[in-house]
Amino acid sequence: MKQYAFDLHLHSCLSPCGGEDNTPANLAGMCALAGLEVVALTDHNTCGNCAPFCRAAERCGLLALPGMELTTVEEAHVVCLFPGLAEADAFSALVREKLPPLKNNPAVFGPQIYMDEEDRVLGEEDAFLAGASSVGIYDAAALAASFGGVAYPAHIDRPSFSLLANLGLWDPAMGFSVAEISKNCPPDLFDRPDLRGVPHFDGSDAHYLDQIRDAHQYMVLPERTPQAALAWLRSGAPASDGIS
Numbered sequence: 001m002k003q004y005a006f007d008l009h010l011h012s013c014l015s016p017c018g019g020e021d022n023t024p025a026n027l028a029g030m031c032a033l034a035g036l037e038v039v040a041l042t043d044h045n046t047c048g049n050c051a052p053f054c055r056a057a058e059r060c061g062l063l064a065l066p067g068m069e070l071t072t073v074e075e076a077h078v079v080c081l082f083p084g085l086a087e088a089d090a091f092s093a094l095v096r097e098k099l100p101p102l103k104n105n106p107a108v109f110g111p112q113i114y115m116d117e118e119d120r121v122l123g124e125e126d127a128f129l130a131g132a133s134s135v136g137i138y139d140a141a142a143l144a145a146s147f148g149g150v151a152y153p154a155h156i157d158r159p160s161f162s163l164l165a166n167l168g169l170w171d172p173a174m175g176f177s178v179a180e181i182s183k184n185c186p187p188d189l190f191d192r193p194d195l196r197g198v199p200h201f202d203g204s205d206a207h208y209l210d211q212i213r214d215a216h217q218y219m220v221l222p223e224r225t226p227q228a229a230l231a232w233l234r235s236g237a238p239a240s241d242g243i244s
């Protein structure tokens with residue numbers, strides 16, 4: 001077993017609120033400089049820049065998982081990660097059908113830019129990606145699992161767009177094996193009765209390159225593959241003795 005520094009919550013310029021410098025190649029390069037080894041791209045309600053990001057990350061020696069930050073119908077953010085691009089693209093197409101039929105207003109929300117792994121602009125997404133999908137939070141974990149993926153609630157300590165803010169409590173019936181917190185999470189949050197024993201880690205949720213955090217947390221895997229990383233998440237992000 002080995003431990004790998006990870007950050008599974010990153011946004012590219014395809015997120016309307018993502019900085020235009022957050023190109024796939026820039027992101028990958030900054031992740032490598034930060035000492036990360038396993039990373040994931042999680043734009044809002046789309047996996048559209050995952051292919052170039054994964055290719056750019058591979059070039060930097062990183063394991064990259066394709067992912068998405070799904071907005072549920074309750075307006076809670078849920079990180080969804082997949083074993084490969086085919087699964088991610090299929091999930092992304094399904095979520096697209098569950099988004100409101102609205103157009104993005106780039107002047108208000110920011111542009112949503114598709115790029116290739118050389119950071120060439122391929123086009124702009126005109127659908128409104130920042131809205132809430134019609135996927136319910138009780139269905140998110142099972143839906144991601146049906147595409148071979150894992151889903152868990154994002155930044156649960158935040159006062160908006162989070163499971164705790166919008167639903168009030170952690171219900172095991174939602175089916176999440178882990179929780180993500182923000183870097184500002186109060187240290188006593190997990191003393192709450194509903195959160196006691198819930199495994200958790202943080203995600204940088206970087207919308208700008210300078211928000212990518214240096215390596216500080218690790219997953220313990222038998223091999224550095226998407227399947228092993230997803231299995232680690234499914235099994236509650238266990239720490240392990242005997243790591244090398």
Ligand SMILES: [Zn+2]
Nearest residue numbers: 069077154161
């Ligand atoms: Zn979020």
Ligand SMILES: [Zn+2]
Nearest residue numbers: 009011069205
């Ligand atoms: Zn996010």
